[in-house]
Amino acid sequence: MTRSRLAGTALRVTVSAAVFAALVEYVGLEAIVAQLRAIDARFVALALLLLVAESLVRCVNWRQLAREVGCALPLREVVHAYYVGGFIGAVLPSTLSTDAARSTIVAMRNGSRVEVLLATTVTLNLISLGAASLCALLACLWIFARSGTLPPTALAALLAGGGYLAGLAVLGMLAGRLRARVPGADSDASSGAGRGVFHAVRRVAERFAGSLLVIRSGAAEIGRVGATAVASFALRTAGIQALLVGAGTGVPWAGLVVVGPLLAIAAVLPISVAGIGGLQAVTVYVLGEWGVSPEQATAVSLVHTALFVVLHGLGSIPYVLARPALAQTAPRKNLSSGPPH
Numbered sequence: 001m002t003r004s005r006l007a008g009t010a011l012r013v014t015v016s017a018a019v020f021a022a023l024v025e026y027v028g029l030e031a032i033v034a035q036l037r038a039i040d041a042r043f044v045a046l047a048l049l050l051l052v053a054e055s056l057v058r059c060v061n062w063r064q065l066a067r068e069v070g071c072a073l074p075l076r077e078v079v080h081a082y083y084v085g086g087f088i089g090a091v092l093p094s095t096l097s098t099d100a101a102r103s104t105i106v107a108m109r110n111g112s113r114v115e116v117l118l119a120t121t122v123t124l125n126l127i128s129l130g131a132a133s134l135c136a137l138l139a140c141l142w143i144f145a146r147s148g149t150l151p152p153t154a155l156a157a158l159l160a161g162g163g164y165l166a167g168l169a170v171l172g173m174l175a176g177r178l179r180a181r182v183p184g185a186d187s188d189a190s191s192g193a194g195r196g197v198f199h200a201v202r203r204v205a206e207r208f209a210g211s212l213l214v215i216r217s218g219a220a221e222i223g224r225v226g227a228t229a230v231a232s233f234a235l236r237t238a239g240i241q242a243l244l245v246g247a248g249t250g251v252p253w254a255g256l257v258v259v260g261p262l263l264a265i266a267a268v269l270p271i272s273v274a275g276i277g278g279l280q281a282v283t284v285y286v287l288g289e290w291g292v293s294p295e296q297a298t299a300v301s302l303v304h305t306a307l308f309v310v311l312h313g314l315g316s317i318p319y320v321l322a323r324p325a326l327a328q329t330a331p332r333k334n335l336s337s338g339p340p341h
Contacts, residue, residue, distance in 0.1 A: 020277030023284065027294040035247060035299035043246025048307050050239035054232050055082060055311065061128070061228040062102075065120045068221055071112050080322075081105040083315025090276075090309045099125070105319075124229075127222065130168050131229040132261045133161030139257040153289040157258045164261070233260060243300040244292065251290045259286050276305060 024032065059078045066073050081102045089098030103117035136157045144150055150158065237256050240263075244250045251259075263283060280301045287297040 016277035018277070019281055023277065023281050023298065027284070027298050031295040032298050032302075035295040036302070038248065039243070039299060039303060040246040043242045044303060044307070047239045047242040047246070047304065048311065050235050050242060051304075051307055051311055054235035054239065055079075055086075055315075057228060057232045057235060058082065061225060061232060062120065062124055064221075064225050064228060065124050065127075066117065069116055069120060071106075071110065071117065071120070073106060073110060073112075077106055077109055079315070080319040081109075083312045084319050086312035087309070087316045090312060124225070126168060126171075127226055128229040128232065129261060129264055130165060131226050132233045132264055133157075133164050135230065135233060136161045136258050136261045137165075139254040142254050143258070151255075151289060153262065153286055154255070154258045157262055161261050236260070240300070240304060243303055244287075244296070247296045247300050249292050249296050251287065251292065255290045259290070262286050279305070 056079070059075065059082050062082070063073050063075060063078050066078075084105055085098050085100075085102030088101040099118060099121040100114075103114050103121055106112060106117055107114040140150060140154050140158045140161075143154055237253075237260055241250065241253070241256055263286060280298065283301040284294055284297040287300070288294060292300075
């Protein structure tokens with residue numbers, strides 16, 4: 001690890017600890033401990049089972065997308081990489097670290113190109129958040145049809161989800177344009193001299209969209225991947241609801257679906273900036289908007305995070321034990337070891 005990355009990690013851990021300390025001071029340590037003790041263990045066990053199911057569905061989802069680039073990945077390898085990468089991401093909070101670790105582990109065993117696998121993980125994240133955003137938009141319409149108004153968090157989800165889906169559509173259009181170009185053409189050719197802010201922004205967007213061209217999926221394939229992503233989102237939502245019920249509270253299902261994308265965004269941005277402490281703070285605020293008390297929201301968020309870390313830690317053990325044997329095994333030739341199409 002370079003000095004800059006080490007300093008960045010140290011800063012993130014420091015900020016995370018400071019944010020979490022402020023959250024504990026705001027809620028009250030005694031109230032949090034009392035609420036943790038009051039959570040029904042049966043619902044914690046149910047949440048763990050749902051988290052296991054969600055992770056396995058997520059692995060199937062990644063395998064679906066990897067197949068579209070010619071990576072015939074055994075499910076066992078995908079599961080190992082998913083758990084190990086998730087555990088690394090929990091220790092060193094960063095979505096990029098998690099995705100890079102998962103892609104590297106599979107590439108070492110499978111002989112695939114890391115950048116191709118990383119593109120599949122990034123694309124899967126985009127599709128998953130898009131599926132969650134679409135579910136949130138439908139839930140907003142349901143809430144508005146029943147009450148004639150939208151709570152602040154629902155309005156935020158409506159704007160964020162709608163904006164994200166619009167941006168995803170633009171990326172899809174750019175990717176389609178790049179795919180239609182003559183092979184070997186310079187992606188900057190359409191920008192002329194490339195002067196001006198507009199051309200610079202367009203070049204950046206086209207290069208980002210170009211990284212998704214390794215996915216040679218049609219609408220039907222993307223639809224299947226998206227449907228699996230919806231199933232993963234549903235399992236995650238059910239797990240959070242189980243913990244809320246176990247804590248003696250609950251959020252209407254439509255409301256929980258609405259805040260799903262907000263929590264998904266909170267799992268990326270605050271973790272990248274303020275670590276786990278930032279995720280806890282955002283979760284407490286969002287759930288508080290739906291009537292969940294700060295101590296209940298904090299306890300639920302802490303238990304859910306702990307279950308995630310424990311599950312991925314336990315899931316990493318088989319890979320760690322098998323690591324010497326894997327090191328002696330030559331990587332298999334894979335269709336994606338060549339240049340991406």
